[in-house]
Amino acid sequence: MHQTIHILAVSDNVDIRNLIQSTFEARGQLAICVPSSQEAIHLLNRGIQAEIILFDANANKLAPAPSPLGLFEKITDEKLCVLSGPSDTSWEHYAAKCGIATTLTLPLRRQDIENLSEKTKEYASFQPSTGASQTSCHLEELDNNRFFLAASSPMMKLYRDVRALAPVDIPVLILGESGVGKEVVAMLLHKYHARAEKTFLNVNCAALPTELLESELFGYEAGAFTGATKAKPGKFELANKGTLLLDEIGEMSSQMQAKLLHVLQDGSFCRLGARTTTQVDVRTLAATNINMEEAIAQKRFREDLYYRLNTLTLTVPPLRERREEIPLLIEQMTRRGSAELGQPFAFSRRLIETAQDYHWPGNVRELRNFVTRTLILQDERSAYNDLHAKIRTEAPCTTAVAVEVPIQEKKAAIPVGMKDVISDVKNQAEIRMLQDALLASGWNRRRAAINLNISYRSLLYKIQRHGLTAHHESSVA
Numbered sequence: 166m167h168q169t170i171h172i173l174a175v176s177d178n179v180d181i182r183n184l185i186q187s188t189f190e191a192r193g194q195l196a197i198c199v200p201s202s203q204e205a206i207h208l209l210n211r212g213i214q215a216e217i218i219l220f221d222a223n224a225n226k227l228a229p230a231p232s233p234l235g236l237f238e239k240i241t242d243e244k245l246c247v248l249s250g251p252s253d254t255s256w257e258h259y260a261a262k263c264g265i266a267t268t269l270t271l272p273l274r275r276q277d278i279e280n281l282s283e284k285t286k287e288y289a290s291f292q293p294s295t296g297a298s299q300t301s302c303h304l305e306e307l308d309n310n311r312f313f314l315a316a317s318s319p320m321m322k323l324y325r326d327v328r329a330l331a332p333v334d335i336p337v338l339i340l341g342e343s344g345v346g347k348e349v350v351a352m353l354l355h356k357y358h359a360r361a362e363k364t365f366l367n368v369n370c371a372a373l374p375t376e377l378l379e380s381e382l383f384g385y386e387a388g389a390f391t392g393a394t395k396a397k398p399g400k401f402e403l404a405n406k407g408t409l410l411l412d413e414i415g416e417m418s419s420q421m422q423a424k425l426l427h428v429l430q431d432g433s434f435c436r437l438g439a440r441t442t443t444q445v446d447v448r449t450l451a452a453t454n455i456n457m458e459e460a461i462a463q464k465r466f467r468e469d470l471y472y473r474l475n476t477l478t479l480t481v482p483p484l485r486e487r488r489e490e491i492p493l494l495i496e497q498m499t500r501r502g503s504a505e506l507g508q509p510f511a512f513s514r515r516l517i518e519t520a521q522d523y524h525w526p527g528n529v530r531e532l533r534n535f536v537t538r539t540l541i542l543q544d545e546r547s548a549y550n551d552l553h554a555k556i557r558t559e560a561p562c563t564t565a566v567a568v569e570v571p572i573q574e575k576k577a578a579i580p581v582g583m584k585d586v587i588s589d590v591k592n593q594a595e596i597r598m599l600q601d602a603l604l605a606s607g608w609n610r611r612r613a614a615i616n617l618n619i620s621y622r623s624l625l626y627k628i629q630r631h632g633l634t635a636h637h638e639s640s641v642a
């Protein structure tokens with residue numbers, strides 16, 4: 166299986182890799198940047214073809230093994246570009262001898278990279294899209310009643326990248342704010358891989374303390390700890406031959422990071438309490454909403470593990486940067502939700518336009534919960550008022566608030582499944598009824614209880630549970 170990307174860059178300099186990645190990505194092109202020629206050879210062996218291969222001879226001089234010549238031997242049709250140090254002419258000499266098209270010298274400028282990007286075949290046909298009208302739409306069914314929708318320029322590009330690279334067995338790191346659809350993208354990567362028939366599993370690395378995460382990932386033998394009466398395989402074993410998504414990888418403890426690195430290196434690990442090792446063949450994907458470079462700089466995340474996980478990085482944009490998708494997402498969610506709940510509902514144009522004005526800090530997940538809530542309540546006016554109240558209280562800056570919320574708080578604040586949404590809706594409806602009754606009775610609680618047809622004690626309990634006071638402002642406008 167051959168997949169062509171625009172550039173494969175080999176450099177052990179993070180800044181150079183970032184510059185190349187961001188310049189090509191900004192032009193809608195696909196760049197894979199790896200720190201060593203060994204990894205580049207590995208990718209070429211797995212069917213990746215690159216229009217350009219950039220080899221940073223300067224940086225790799227410091228770590229000469231394996232010889233870049235091994236990499237050069239692999240190169241057939243690609244245009245090779247060598248990056249050499251300021252006073253280093255040996256590579257230019259070598260390049261000329263090999264008929265290499267271009268050499269670049271340090272310091273590298275963005276313009277140099279842009280010039281390279283223009284040399285690729287597809288650059289000429291690349292047209293940055295300015296809106297939905299120029300963008301086609303893609304809808305794809307996934308399992309568990311989930312779907313993937315792309316209808317904006319950045320999401321279509323993401324979809325094309327996923328389709329192009331999914332069949333190649335390389336580690337992919339999926340970045341993006343909470344709720345943008347990182348898991349959905351991971352499911353797509355699995356769907357287009359030869360492993361599609363096998364299991365896709367997901368482990369949330371933030372949800373469990375280190376010891377539990379270890380037994381969840383690697384399993385345990387009987388007697389490994391108190392209560393381990395029977396042996397249990399971990400997710401790595403259960404996902405053998407398939408795909409394992411390590412979600413919220415940025416939250417993993419350093420102890421677990423060390424263990425994970427071992428598995429990724431040779432595919433072997435020990436179940437807790439086992440004497441022998443277990444060998445697996447699992448495609449590992451990772452996702453996070455934290456800034457990994459910052460985490461590495463602050464020594465919260467191991468650099469070596471990071472480079473194992475992110476041969477390719479895919480970034481899912483926040484919903485506020487692809488607002489043109491909101492009407493289509495609402496339409497799909499309404500169609501499916503109405504069928505599931507057995508109650509048809511149509512969003513008015515006014516409600517859809519208001520949804521497009523809101524900045525959705527919880528991204529597609531928040532939108533899905535909003536749609537589900539509206540379908541259950543069947544109350545267009547209240548949905549509209551809810552959104553309006555949120556827009557009014559929105560911070561003027563449009564960057565996501567959700568990213569800064571600590572993970573545990575965020576999980577509690579954002580309902581995750583149908584059950585949570587329903588209980589959230591029930592709570593809101595109860596609060597609204599209590600407030601209306603209390604307001605109508607002038608906060609005479611006995612009268613309010615009679616009007617609500619509940620006992621006085623029950624009313625007092627509910628007032629306390631929801632923290633209502635006579636001055637409590639209605640959360641629903």
Ligand SMILES: Nc1ncnc2c1ncn2[C@@H]1O[C@H](COP(=O)(O)OP(=O)(O)OP(=O)(O)O)[C@@H](O)[C@H]1O
Pocket residue numbers: 311312313314315341342343344345346347348349350412413452454529530533
């Ligand atoms: N492109 C999309 N098309 C359709 N549904 C989507 C899309 N992106 C996300 N969703 C839906 O939004 C919800 C959140 O998606 P998902 O769990 O993949 O987000 P995430 O980025 O992995 O979140 P977290 O960071 O909290 O793990 C899910 O219900 C998912 O089905």
